[in-house]
Amino acid sequence: MTAAGDARDEGEQMLSPASVDANDRAIDTAFRPQHLDEFVGQQRVREQLSLVLAAARARGQAADHILLAGPPGLGKTTLAMIVAHDLGRPLRLTSGPTITHAGDLAAILSALTEGEVLFIDEIHRIAKPAAEMLYLAMEDYRVDVMVGKGPGATSIPLEIAPFTLVGATTRSGALPAPLRDRFGFTANMEFYPPEELAQLLRRTAGLLDLELPDDAIMEIALRSRGTPRIANRLIRRVRDWLVVHPDAAPLVAVRDTLALYEVDELGLDRLDREVLGVLIRQFGGGPVGLGPLAMSVGEEPDTLESVVEPYLVRSGLVLRTPRGRVASPAAWRHLGLTPRPTDAQPTLMDD
Known part of the structure; x- marks a missing residue:
């Protein structure tokens, strides 16, 4: 083989999709902290969760069931992984939409080992028959399996190993009250202030071998909607920009990247x-x-209500009133328009 062929083969090996995918997966894994003391932000939640886990370890028993509630992208899955790691137990992951029948849940529960952590993402979307089975499993570590159909059907009690359920939800109000009440601890997670996002971004930049000054880091933080997932996504796009434009000044690179992806100074995107x-x-x-x-x-209305509206309301750009959504004067000004005169301040909705 020629030297040119050797060089070409070496280059192809270095840039193969498998190598790139493996590298990205390694970076994604590194983004997630392994311990509570490495988790940035949510200080009150971390203190509360630390007590729950420390007490479980001291008792040598499964920890109380934990509900993680809050908007998407704040680290609920990461916290579930930390719970399993700090307890020294295996972690089994599933999601509410995939559990469509009670039998699906029975199969998962019966396979759990003692002390194992079961993480159910979007637990508010679990099917009603499965949720009803979960009540008994969480409280008595038992499920009743129906055998047969019609008048001849019989219920067989099945003992399951003590386990810790970690449920994640973006809509805690949508959980059935009996299910919500069976969680021993509910963590209400909040959006991150820019300073905490900047701290998280500095850690991510180090993992990406990316040198960014404080003003560039803060620029990303201010446009990340208080959400670590968005912050990490944006800094990776900034890294891509600097790979393609290595001579760009960091702050200019950040602003040019965010302009390319249509993220404005308030963190609003195209939608x-x-x-x-x-x-x-x-x-x-x-x-x-x-x-x-x-x-x-x-x-879809659900997309607007769960993805778009929370940040617009929190930013004071949209008001929720009994008659519907209303654009605030700040929203008019943000689009370069003159606010219309209003006769009275709109009445806000309680929820």
């Missing part, structure tokens, strides 16, 4: 601005119901 634009230009600033608003932007 956020589209919702605000439709609300203001098509509906005169509101009030308008969620259904018509979602239809106008071509999205």
Whole structure:
């Protein structure tokens, strides 16, 4: 083989998709802290969870069941992994939408070993028959399996090993009350302030071998919507920009990257601005119901309510009123428009 062929083969090996995928997976794994003291932010939750886990280790028993509630991207899955790691127990992962029948859950529960941690993401979406089975499993470590159908069906009690359930939900209010009440500890996770996101981004930058000054780090933090998942995603795109444009100044690179991906100075993306634009230009600033608003932007109402609306409301750009969503004066100004005169302050919704 020629030297050119050797060089080509070496280059192809270095840039093979398998190598790139393995490297990305390693980075993704490294992003996740292994211990509570490595987890950035959520100080109150960390203190509360630390007590629960320390007490379980001292007793030599399975920890109380834990519910992690909060918006997407705040680290609920990472905390579930930390729970299993700190307890020294295996972790089994599943999600609510995949558990469509009680039999699905019975198969999972019967395979658990003593002290194992079962993580159910989006637990509010678990099927009702499975949720009812979970009540008994969480309380008495037992499930009743139905054998047969009709009048001849019989219920067979099946003992299961003591385990710790960690449930994650973005809508704790959607959980059935009997299920919610069986959790021994509920962690209510909050959005991150920019300073904590900056701390997290410095750790991520180190893992990516990326040198960014404090002003560039803070620029990313301020546009990350208080969400670590978004912050880590944006800094990886900044890394890509600097790989392609190695001579770019860091702060300029950050701003150019975020402009390319349509993330503005408030952290709004294309869909956020589209919702605000439709609300203001098509509906005169509101009030308008969620259904018509979602239809106008071509999205599902659930997407707007769970993904877009929380940040717009938290940023003071959208108000939720009994008559519908209303654009605030700040939203008009953000789009470069003059706020319409209002006769009275809208009445806000309690929820």
